[in-house]
Amino acid sequence: ARCLPLPGGLRRAVSAALRRAAAAARPAPALAVLAARGRLVTAARQRALAEGGRLCASDLHLLLNLLGGGAGAGAGEVWTPVCLPRFNPDGYFYAYAARLGEEEEEEEGGVTLILLSTEREGFYAAAACRRQLEDTLRAQGWLAELAAAVRGGAGYGPSRPGAPELRHFLYKPLEGPEEMQQLPQFTSPELEEPYTSEEEQHRLFDLYHYLHSRVHSPHRPLRLLYHVAEKETLLAWVS
Incomplete structure (x- = not known):
């Protein structure tokens, strides 16, 4: 959530x-x-x-x-x-x-x-x-x-972390305050260009699903994955 x-x-x-x-x-x-x-x-x-x-x-x-x-x-x-x-x-x-x-x-x-x-x-x-x-x-x-x-507003933009050319990200902490442990949670910026259309949002989420399935594969789990897609370059890692 x-x-x-x-x-x-x-x-x-x-x-x-x-x-x-x-x-x-x-x-x-x-x-x-x-x-x-x-x-x-x-x-x-x-x-x-x-x-x-x-x-x-x-x-x-x-x-x-x-x-x-x-x-x-x-x-x-x-x-x-x-x-x-x-x-x-x-x-x-x-x-x-x-x-x-x-x-x-x-x-x-x-x-x-x-x-x-x-x-x-x-x-x-x-x-x-x-x-x-x-x-x-x-x-x-x-x-x-x-x-x-x-x-006051929906949230924050992808420029918040200060990384140039960053379009979007998902971050899920593995540890946190006691009251938040064991509850599924993540943070992400609001969807901005080029992900303002429903089609582009579905495409982005499909990319996230692909990264998640590769990183958490039961046969060959990965700690770091670098993937070049048609329009984006993606990086996934487990810290």
């Missing part, structure tokens, strides 16, 4: 507030996620997911697409069973989703809280967790900063 660009200090502060609110809930949620416009702000995992292994990207996208948009469209608080097929196709969680600061923020500036619980009657605990987190974020001014970051 793509991360919402934020100052490091703000993300750490919001992450700590989310962990405290989730840990104080009874029962505590298995997973707590803050998202904005389909992008990951931060997350906190509890034992249920930590013992079960990684949360796959497709499962995280399912949560963001199903609950992030619904809760942000005036749906109030959502409480519904949801299956994460890659995590466990034979079971399901109870999912809670709600907008934070909906009454005072513009629609496009909203931040959504998603909580996964293993308890069928966990709605009121989830709602209390949301209220505690919202009060903390508002009191510290972080809720307004998050909303401003969402409204």
Whole structure:
């Protein structure tokens, strides 16, 4: 899942507030996620997911697409069973989703809280967790900063790293803060020329798929790959 660009200090502060609110809930949620416009702000995992292994990207996208948009469209608080097929196709969680600061923020500036619980009657605990987190974020001014970051722009351009002639890139960290470990995430710039058309975007993603399949081949994995395509020169490496 793509991360919402934020100052490091703000993300750490919001992450700590989310962990405290989730840990104080009874029962505590298995997973707590803050998202904005389909992008990951931060997350906190509890034992249920930590013992079960990684949360796959497709499962995280399912949560963001199903609950992030619904809760942000005036749906109030959502409480519904949801299956994460890659995590466990034979079971399901109870999912809670709600907008934070909906009454005072513009629609496009909203931040959504998603909580996964293993308890069928966990709605009121989830709602209390949301209220505690919202009060903390508002009191510290972080809720307004998050909303401003969402409204401030889609992200950054490919020139940000300062590499001449760089058109696009994907970066997935192998390590990170404790609250982000074991969650699929990556960062990438916005698509600019020549990747503004749907056809060119599909072509670019096909190239990324090719690089990924070569680097992570089960028969002959690579740590470094240099590939010259018809229109681009590509470099992939595992650090």
